[in-house]
Amino acid sequence: MELDYFPLESLPLESLPDDVVAQIEVRDRWRRATAAGGLEFLVTDIGRWPLGKTVRVAFLDGSDQLHADIAGATKQITDACNLTLDFGRDDGAGTFRRWTTSDTVLAAEIRVSFDMQGFFSLVGTDSTDSAIGAGGGPVGGNPGQRSLNLGRFTTNRPAQWEGTVRHEFLHALGFHHSHQNMRGTCEGEFRWEDEVGYVPTLAPDGSFVPDSQGRLPGIYTFLAGEPNKWPRAKVDHNLRTADAPDLVAGPFDTKSVMLYRFPGFFYKSNPSSCAPAGNGQNLSDGDKRGLDLLYPHTMGALAERQDRADAVLESLGAGPEGAPGANGGDLAEVYRSRVEELAAAQAAGFR
Template sequence: MQVSQAVNALFVILAGSTLPVAADEIAPRPYRLESYPDAIAAALEVKEKQLSVAIQNVHAQPFYLIVPSLNRWEPGSIVKIAFNGGDDALLDQLAVEASEWTKPGRANLRLQFKDASGNYLRWTPADNSYVAEIRVAFQSGAQGGYWSHVGRNSIDRNLAGGNPGEASLNLDSFDKSLPPDWKAVSLHEFGHALGFQHEHQNPTGGCDFRFEDDPGYIPTKNAQGWFINDSNNRRPGLYTYLGGYANYWPKWKVDNNLRSIAVSSAYLVGTFDRISIMKYFFDASMFSAGENSPCYTKTENLVLSPQDAQGAAAAYPAAPSAIEAILSTQKKTLSEILSSSQVSGALRQSLQLNLDRLQ
């Protein structure tokens, strides 16, 4: 599992649909890949560029650890989760799944879902102050799909989705009906909200996605509009497949969302975990090596893996000395960044609020 923060427009949420279709009609099963809404992606890209300049002279910790640590919640702290929509029965189920991350021996955080009266915390678009750090919605349409801000980006007022009256995590239409893999989707999204990143972009994973069409492929679609194998059983590549119904992704977006990420300031990369809940299931036909790909699993990952649990405990330790070390480093890092003349007004405001909170 990768422990990270999202200061990057690359952070997308992948969901495989379950539309009925003949097994020999299409290369992969129908997949709709959900990325951030455009406004959130654009804001994250701006923040990433600004931060990449501002952290050049930081000495408090190794360069590649700066971004992951800054956007992490404080170990041992309370992180509130509020909802816009959904009945108590649904929220009961979501609270159980989210809490998988904070069971004993995992992340040392307390997730608070209810107020003092025992009612679930609720947020609305009219809120001017934060009811909760993580604000869950069930929106469809332009703001729909499965997605989540990563870590403390959910309370960055300079980011779309970071304001009190905006969703920071979305579970499209869960309030109407739950998809078959709703537990895995919930675990995955709350993993992002706690600071964990996609495993299939881990550069140590060898996820050999088949981006190009088979040679000679003739673009062919089924009645629903999905690109499928042509009459000679040549397959569409991911650039073609994801560029059509129902994703409509340009080439750059496919690259940003699926290609491995180089070790950089934005990632803390560990050993690849092919059964991580943060790695979504991919059909064998999406890989060059098919079922022999090191990234392929025969079944979808539905629960936290042992490495997920270990990563959560490492990111949010329980030992007082470890907590103090993390907080001390965060404060020193923020101070060094804020001393740079390269920090812009919006970014400076956001970082200063973080430092004030820690002080």
């Protein structure tokens, strides 16, 4: 997502509510402990939508024109994968599907809002996981909760808004941030701590700025100020790669729309190997390969996924023909449905 247009003193980073993050972390720790060696593909596959599925999208607020613009911006995504995003467009009336906070059944798998601060999205099928946001609140996987938010779009759309839309919708289809790719350099390139001797200095708006000697705050200090006010643990969750079950679909891609464009002082070197090389607007070739990995178009790619799926299921303690293993529990049962889906697609000749 392109972030250079934000002044440094008002750089809001993408972030889910703390209670939602806590619920996801508990679930992911259990998956890691259960899945062992099959972790990477397991989390990817459980988090994606079924092959060829039509995923419904609905809007809480905003105008029909805004909805049309967002639907148009996602075409790059659906052109690159075997999945359909259905916005419920009524061509005659020019309207799109809507949802409300009082819904008791899901109006759509992806529920978009524009009324909360910042940009965020649940990842993949977390958007319909009733355990996420089960305690109530505005964000979660339940019918009356937001799963994707594009703050300010109704009043002050960002200059490069298409890239932001594609970034958030890639999250909704199962993608994670590129700066958290363990094959990348960002962990070592980020300047986490203050420059030696930095004296904490606040601007009038509450953001941390260089001190009187020009020494810079580190990432931890900067993000502790306005508008983010993140504690260290939240910085680690959103920026570090350690202890993260994130999808690594391929080599680190500096042109991906999933790579943040951070302020220059976030990096130790200039130019930084972690900095984006793309325009932040259009899908990179790597983004398209990732989409084809998750939602393949060809029989060959599908067969490869089937082989990997069988191997992961066996790692859970159950062969393709067996019952879910004791160590796998419900996770193996959920994963089995993914394996059966792949097999059924192959038997049907795919498309």
